[in-house]
Amino acid sequence: MTAPLIEVRNLTRHFRVRAGMFSDARPVIAVDGVSFAVPAGDVLGVVGESGCGKSTLARIILGLLEPTSGDVLIDGKSLAGLDRRERARLIQPVFQDPYSSLNPRRRVRDVVGMPLMAQDGMSAAAARKRVDEMLARVGLDPVMAERLPAELSGGQRQRVAIARALVLHPRIVVCDEPTSALDVSVQAQILNLLSELRRSFGLTYLFISHNLAVVEHVASEVAVMYLGRIVEQSATQTLFHAPRHPYTKALLASVLTPEPGLGIPETGLGDAMPDPANIPPGCRFHPRCPVAIDRCSREAPTPMHDRRGLVECHLEGAAS
Amino acid sequence: MTALLEVRDLEISFSGLSAVRGASLTVAKGETHCLVGESGCGKSVTALAVMGLLARNGARKATALRFDGTDLLGLDERAMSRLRGNRMAMIFQEPMTSLNPAYTVGSQMAEVLRRHRGTTRTAALDRAVELLTLVRVTSPGLRIGQYPHQLSGGLRQRVMIAMALMCDPELLIADEPTTALDVTVQAQILRLLADLQKDLGLAVLLITHDLGVVARMAHRVSVMYAGEVVESATAANLFARPMHPYTRGLLACVPVPGKIKPDQPLGSIPGMVPQIGRDFLGCGFRERCGHARPDCAGTIPRRALGPDHDYLCQLEPDATAP
Numbered sequence: 001m002t003a004p005l006i007e008v009r010n011l012t013r014h015f016r017v018r019a020g021m022f023s024d025a026r027p028v029i030a031v032d033g034v035s036f037a038v039p040a041g042d043v044l045g046v047v048g049e050s051g052c053g054k055s056t057l058a059r060i061i062l063g064l065l066e067p068t069s070g071d072v073l074i075d076g077k078s079l080a081g082l083d084r085r086e087r088a089r090l091i092q093p094v095f096q097d098p099y100s101s102l103n104p105r106r107r108v109r110d111v112v113g114m115p116l117m118a119q120d121g122m123s124a125a126a127a128r129k130r131v132d133e134m135l136a137r138v139g140l141d142p143v144m145a146e147r148l149p150a151e152l153s154g155g156q157r158q159r160v161a162i163a164r165a166l167v168l169h170p171r172i173v174v175c176d177e178p179t180s181a182l183d184v185s186v187q188a189q190i191l192n193l194l195s196e197l198r199r200s201f202g203l204t205y206l207f208i209s210h211n212l213a214v215v216e217h218v219a220s221e222v223a224v225m226y227l228g229r230i231v232e233q234s235a236t237q238t239l240f241h242a243p244r245h246p247y248t249k250a251l252l253a254s255v256l257t258p259e260p261g262l263g264i265p266e267t268g269l270g271d272a273m274p275d276p277a278n279i280p281p282g283c284r285f286h287p288r289c290p291v292a293i294d295r296c297s298r299e300a301p302t303p304m305h306d307r308r309g310l311v312e313c314h315l316e317g318a319a320s
Numbered sequence: 321m322t323a324l325l326e327v328r329d330l331e332i333s334f335s336g337l338s339a340v341r342g343a344s345l346t347v348a349k350g351e352t353h354c355l356v357g358e359s360g361c362g363k364s365v366t367a368l369a370v371m372g373l374l375a376r377n378g379a380r381k382a383t384a385l386r387f388d389g390t391d392l393l394g395l396d397e398r399a400m401s402r403l404r405g406n407r408m409a410m411i412f413q414e415p416m417t418s419l420n421p422a423y424t425v426g427s428q429m430a431e432v433l434r435r436h437r438g439t440t441r442t443a444a445l446d447r448a449v450e451l452l453t454l455v456r457v458t459s460p461g462l463r464i465g466q467y468p469h470q471l472s473g474g475l476r477q478r479v480m481i482a483m484a485l486m487c488d489p490e491l492l493i494a495d496e497p498t499t500a501l502d503v504t505v506q507a508q509i510l511r512l513l514a515d516l517q518k519d520l521g522l523a524v525l526l527i528t529h530d531l532g533v534v535a536r537m538a539h540r541v542s543v544m545y546a547g548e549v550v551e552s553a554t555a556a557n558l559f560a561r562p563m564h565p566y567t568r569g570l571l572a573c574v575p576v577p578g579k580i581k582p583d584q585p586l587g588s589i590p591g592m593v594p595q596i597g598r599d600f601l602g603c604g605f606r607e608r609c610g611h612a613r614p615d616c617a618g619t620i621p622r623r624a625l626g627p628d629h630d631y632l633c634q635l636e637p638d639a640t641a642p
């Protein structure tokens with residue numbers, strides 16, 4: 001077993017949110033005791049519905065948010081101990097919306113070259129050369145370098161965002177819903193590009209998405225998040241072919257494959273919606289769980305690790 | 321099957337810029353017709369043109385635009401607004417922006433009935449509760465007194481659907497109704513739409529970019545690209561025998577869970593959607609198409625593959641095989 005490149009230990013993040021001008025601030029628990037490790041060169045996919053804490057997790061690992069408690073170790077060193085420049089050389093983001101994540105007033109060349117400027121000791125000529133190489137690697141025509149983001153399509157902008165993320169040759173890229181804003185034909189182009197770049201640069205991805213099919217395509221391992229916790233994690237093939245947690249099963253059942261005549265699946269989930277400001281006692285999934293038993297509403301399940309991975313469910317614990 | 325909505329050679333332009341160039345489609349009574357395509361292909365404006373809701377700088381032209389035999393092109397705004405929300409209703413992608421945040425769910429729903437039917441407030445509220453029950457909203461009596469911000473995304477979309485059904489419409493146009501929702505909620509809402517369609521005998525024009533939604537919901541499908549319907553078929557035929565190179569390309573792009581081979585690239589369509597100006601001629605897909613030939617820049621024939629399947633392409637049926 002190789003030493004993990006990213007290791008996250010018991011990560012927790014709380015927010016205080018005021019529901020209105022006069023009401024007291026309520027704690028919102030966005031990430032609640034998350035631990036995982038990603039070996040170098042792997043892709044950990046994180047899936048879950050809105051509000052499950054997946055983007056908060058991404059922001060913590062990028063160093064954009066401080067965890068309330070817990071540690072992030074990169075190559076054995078604490079993320080909190082790194083300064084901004086060191087962090088930027090190790091970890092870079094690709095965000096969902098290429099329309100809002102690029103500075104509209106800067107030309108593509110400057111957007112991509114900015115990280116090089118921010119780091120010390122690169123001459124303008126060398127930086128220019130590196131930017132040109134990077135643009136070519138992400139499949140952008142050299143003439144694009146002089147354009148403004150507004151002059152590009154969504155797919156081209158996401159290529160620019162990827163070029164900017166890779167220009168420092170980081171080791172880790174955190175992709176937060178990188179294709180959600182794109183059309184399906186462009187999504188395929190970007191996913192193929194990300195896979196190819198991972199292989200040629202030896203990158204490690206944390207890949208966050210609500211789209212299970214996309215995650216299955218890129219990830220080597222998948223973590224399923226529900227209300228701030230990882231409820232199931234295992235190798236991609238295992239998770240997709242033999243899901244164990246009832247929530248994972250419901251998520252997989254909800255995916256509409258392009259196969260006519262199969263109709264719309266019954267998920268078995270009730271109407272209750274997950275609310276991170278109001279986490280249910282016991283198992284946090286029990287109000288929506290189709291197979292919940294008495295114990296689920298009283299007692300929180302503990303994570304169970306075995307050779308297939310991790311699962312957090314009373315029923316799985318009892319079955320094995 | 322009788323046509324409830326008939327659109328022939330619809331052309332839409334905005335300040336002279338062409339958005340839809342000659343789209344035709346027919347929605348039969350009691351059938352779900354999916355209009356599928358990527359952003360900018362003209363699917364939403366087609367729906368808006370049918371509803372008479374184009375922006376002020378938008379112009380529509382068609383050889384026929386008929387709803388249950390009535391010529392919609394000849395109707396003035398007053399006559400159109402009597403149809404809209406009454407016999408034909410529409411729901412949109414983002415329920416938060418289409419519900420008024422300042423009014424309760426009940427009063428917004430009741431307004432539809434009071435306006436179109438002159439129903440009293442009490443009777444209209446009763447009907448609202450009845451419809452919220454129909455769309456499987458729990459404790460509807462409580463919900464009618466709540467404001468949109470107090471509801472989750474899935475609930476808001478249920479409220480929108482219930483509101484659209486207040487006057488028993490014959491046609492429901494749903495523009496990306498589940499795109500903003502989580503997958504589990506999407507499945508619940510689509511299931512509801514499919515059940516309502518069957519139980520009430522609704523005709524549904526469902527606009528989506530998601531081929532998974534199309535496969536599971538549609539009786540009939542029209543694929544739009546660059547302002548044209550490039551292929552139209554029953555759902556079974558479209559997925560079994562896609563003819564247009566764009567339809568084939570689109571199907572290859574979709575990652576299908578369980579059928580994914582690690583480290584094998586997804587199919588993708590090179591390039592991007594062209595800008596179609598006023599004088600755009602020929603096939604809109606030719607620059608991205610592996611089968612393109614010189615005559616693709618000219619007039620493109622619509623080829624039939626049986627009575628229920630046609631596509632817009634220079635290639636003969638056996639020549640589009642990959």
